[in-house]
Amino acid sequence: MTLAYLPLRARSKPIQLPQRYMQQLVNAAWQLALRFGRRTTIHGLDRLLGARASRWERFVWLCTFLCAFLGAVYVCLILSRRYNEGNFQTVVDSTRYPVYRIPFPVITICNRNRLNWERLELAKTRFMANVSDALQLQLFERIIGSYNGMSFAKFSAFESLRDEPTAQLNHINFSLVVDFMTWRCEELLANCKWRRHVLNCCEIFSKRRSKNGLCWAFNTLETAEGKRMQLLDPMWPWRTGSAGPMSALQVRVLLQPNKQHPGSSIEQGIEVMVTEPYVWHKDPFFIPANTQTILEMEPTIYFYDNDTRAVGSDQRQCVFDNEHGSRDFKSLLGYIYMIENCQSECHQEYLVRFCNCTMDLLFPPGQYRSCRSQDLACLATHNDKLLHSYQPGEERYVRSNSEGMVCKCFRNCYSLNYLNDVRPSFLPAESLGNSSFVDLDVHFRFETLMVYRTSLVFGWVDLMVSFGGIAGLFLGCSLISGMELAYFLCIEVPAFCVDEMRQRWRLRATRRMDTVDATPTLHIRSNMSNRLEQYIMQLKMEQADNAQAKSTPAFQKWQRQTFAHKHLINK
Numbered sequence: 001m002t003l004a005y006l007p008l009r010a011r012s013k014p015i016q017l018p019q020r021y022m023q024q025l026v027n028a029a030w031q032l033a034l035r036f037g038r039r040t041t042i043h044g045l046d047r048l049l050g051a052r053a054s055r056w057e058r059f060v061w062l063c064t065f066l067c068a069f070l071g072a073v074y075v076c077l078i079l080s081r082r083y084n085e086g087n088f089q090t091v092v093d094s095t096r097y098p099v100y101r102i103p104f105p106v107i108t109i110c111n112r113n114r115l116n117w118e119r120l121e122l123a124k125t126r127f128m129a130n131v132s133d134a135l136q137l138q139l140f141e142r143i144i145g146s147y148n149g150m151s152f153a154k155f156s157a158f159e160s161l162r163d164e165p166t167a168q169l170n171h172i173n174f175s176l177v178v179d180f181m182t183w184r185c186e187e188l189l190a191n192c193k194w195r196r197h198v199l200n201c202c203e204i205f206s207k208r209r210s211k212n213g214l215c216w217a218f219n220t221l222e223t224a225e226g227k228r229m230q231l232l233d234p235m236w237p238w239r240t241g242s243a244g245p246m247s248a249l250q251v252r253v254l255l256q257p258n259k260q261h262p263g264s265s266i267e268q269g270i271e272v273m274v275t276e277p278y279v280w281h282k283d284p285f286f287i288p289a290n291t292q293t294i295l296e297m298e299p300t301i302y303f304y305d306n307d308t309r310a311v312g313s314d315q316r317q318c319v320f321d322n323e324h325g326s327r328d329f330k331s332l333l334g335y336i337y338m339i340e341n342c343q344s345e346c347h348q349e350y351l352v353r354f355c356n357c358t359m360d361l362l363f364p365p366g367q368y369r370s371c372r373s374q375d376l377a378c379l380a381t382h383n384d385k386l387l388h389s390y391q392p393g394e395e396r397y398v399r400s401n402s403e404g405m406v407c408k409c410f411r412n413c414y415s416l417n418y419l420n421d422v423r424p425s426f427l428p429a430e431s432l433g434n435s436s437f438v439d440l441d442v443h444f445r446f447e448t449l450m451v452y453r454t455s456l457v458f459g460w461v462d463l464m465v466s467f468g469g470i471a472g473l474f475l476g477c478s479l480i481s482g483m484e485l486a487y488f489l490c491i492e493v494p495a496f497c498v499d500e501m502r503q504r505w506r507l508r509a510t511r512r513m514d515t516v517d518a519t520p521t522l523h524i525r526s527n528m529s530n531r532l533e534q535y536i537m538q539l540k541m542e543q544a545d546n547a548q549a550k551s552t553p554a555f556q557k558w559q560r561q562t563f564a565h566k567h568l569i570n571k
Contacts, residue, residue: 032496036488043476072474076467083463086311086456093303093453099444100241102299103219105418107442108208108273109253110215110284111188113260115148115181127177139164140172143373147178148261152211152347152362153386155379162380166373174373175361182207182214187259189216190437193250195240201251211281211344211362212271218249221277222364237277241447245294248443255289255436270438276416279340280332280364290432291424292439298421299444301451304413307459318413328410333366339411343389346407354382421445 034049045065053061120141128140143166146157189201205216206225219237220226230236240248253270268289274297275282287293304318313319313326321336323329331341332348344363351358355378357371371379388404427439456462471477 028496028500032492036492040481040484040488042481042485068474072470075470075474079458079463079466079470082458083460085458086315087458088308088316088454089457090302090452090454092450094451096448097301097451098241099243099299099447099449100239102301102416102449103237103239103277104248105297105299105416106217106220106222106237106273106275106277106279107249108210108212108215108217108220108275108284109189109205109251109440110210110212110271110273111183111253111255112266112269112271112286113148113255113257113264114150114183114213115144115178115261116183116187116256116259117181117261118259119181120144123177123181126180127172136168139166140169143169143174143376144177144181145261145263146376147174147213148264149266150213150359150361152359153383155376155383155386158376158380161373162377166376169373172373173370175370178361179214183216185216187256188254189251190254191250191252191439193246194238195242195248196246209361209364210273211347212273212284213361215271215273218251219277222280240444243444243447245441245443250439250441253438253440255438257289257436268436270440272422272440274418274420274442275340276338276418278336279338280335280344282340285420285422287422287424287438287440288426289436289438290427292427293422293424293441295440295442296421296423296445297442298419298446299449300417300419301449302411302415302417302454303451304454307456307461308413308454310460311456313410316413318411320413328408330409332364334364337412339409339415342409343407346409347386347389347405350386350405351379354385355379 036045036049040049123144124137124140128137131137131140142164143161146161149157185202185205185207189205192199192201192204194204205218206220206223207214208217208220208223208226210217217223217226221230221237226236242248255268255270257268270287270289271284272287272295273282273284274295304316304320308316309320309323313323313328319326319328319337319342321338323337329337330345331337332345335341348358348363348366348368351371352368355371355375356369357375358366358368359379360370385403386405388400388402390398390400390404390406392406392408468478471482475481
């Protein structure tokens with residue numbers, strides 16, 4: 001068993017240790033700050049942390065530094081708000097951009113009467129070979145006739161099929177029937193020329209789908225023939241560097257009214273669609289029959305520079321073609337972003353929402369089910385809702401008398417727009433003979449075009465330059481000064497704290513060891529059972545007491561003699 005006695009002084013020392021240590025810590029921190037103040041390049045801190053500066057001088061420079069720092073923070077907040085607003089400016093990037101730098105647009109030609117009615121009997125033989133029921137054959141003919149003028153939002157022709165047993169022909173793919181009966185290349189196109197060179201129309205035109213049904217397109221990449229043409233010809237899609245009549249595409253479109261649907265009430269003519277590459281559909285314009293039509297195009301390029309990518313698509317009101325992570329990115333399956341592709345996908349989604357199917361003649365192959373014959377009446381029922389398309393928020397400014405489709409589609413950040421000028425001139429009857437056609441001349445109006453560039457008024461480069469100017473104006477520091485401060489705060493201050501903590505731990509450990517060594521300790525063996533040892537210890541204690549008692553009178557006698565002798569000497 002160990003008995004320890006701690007004196008009062010040993011207990012009071014740990015209470016005084018933190019005060020002395022805190023004073024040492026403050027002095028060390030102040031010396032660290034002084035060392036930083038002597039070598040820093042930030043104006044004002046060298047005066048504030050000067051070794052010979054008085055208190056009043058430190059107070060003045062402290063107030064000056066705080067005012068400058070707060071002013072810099074205030075102006076930086078203003079600059080940050082200006083940057084976050086994301087204001088844009090559009091400037092003319094070029095006024096003489098040559099047209100040969102851009103591909104010639106895709107020219108899509110559609111006969112307004114989509115079907116060659118002479119192949120009806122062949123279609124019956126191919127698709128209704130095992131059917132002898134006259135009612136089913138008649139229903140087949142009526143369904144095919146309703147496809148004659150079909151395009152998106154023109155499904156009213158299916159209204160006459162509402163009370164018919166169309167479910168009996170669900171097994172027939174009418175898209176294949178329409179593909180079989182549509183106009184072939186040699187039946188529709190003739191006398192093709194490209195830059196005054198005579199070409200075979202069927203070599204430069206390919207059949208493709210669109211929201212107008214099956215049409216024939218020039219310079220396209222949307223079809224397998226167009227993609228194969230690109231592999232064979234590195235300059236496909238073709239371009240032209242000249243402008244004016246007969247400088248680009250010339251073609252004669254044969255209408256052949258004697259081969260059209262006999263009960264059709266559609267006006268004779270063609271529909272022409274002018275689009276940039278990779279666009280699925282754009283609203284076409286009508287050209288009447290028996291005309292010589294000049295189609296002049298004036299292209300214009302609008303693009304947003306790469307600095308605008310730092311701003312969200314919702315704020316810049318446009319989407320880049322590779323901006324797949326944007327929530328505003330919507331396009332047809334397998335197509336890049338274009339505003340036309342976004343709108344087409346939105347329209348297809350409304351078809352699926354209303355009738356749970358899509359018209360595969362009007363859209364590229366995708367993940368939605370194709371409409372069958374029994375779904376045609378549903379399309380006619382909801383046709384009024386498909387006539388109009390609105391942007392979100394448009395209803396606050398535009399009065400709408402009918403329900404329409406709401407499609408949130410921003411423009412693509414790089415767009416090639418065409419301002420088209422269509423000038424048809426009717427041909428005299430003697431020049432037509434017994435035929436009906438349209439002579440079409442498509443060309444650029446000018447050999448150059450305008451290019452407009454949109455950029456941020458205040459980009460991140462401007463923000464960094466402004467921050468640097470504000471830091472230099474208010475604080476007189478630069479990026480190097482910021483690195484000095486960062487190094488001081490992130491390296492020197494943590495190292496100082498770690499060293500101080502180590503010293504404190506060492507001081508505590510040393511203090512504990514000194515306290516333990518200075519404490520008197522009496523060790524008594526609890527198992528001391530030998531009486532002899534107890535007797536010896538008691539004897540020693542008695543002898544010590546006797547010796548002290550004997551020495552006390554002798555000491556007193558010596559003290560008296562010494563005091564008396566000293567008194568005599570003084571006298």
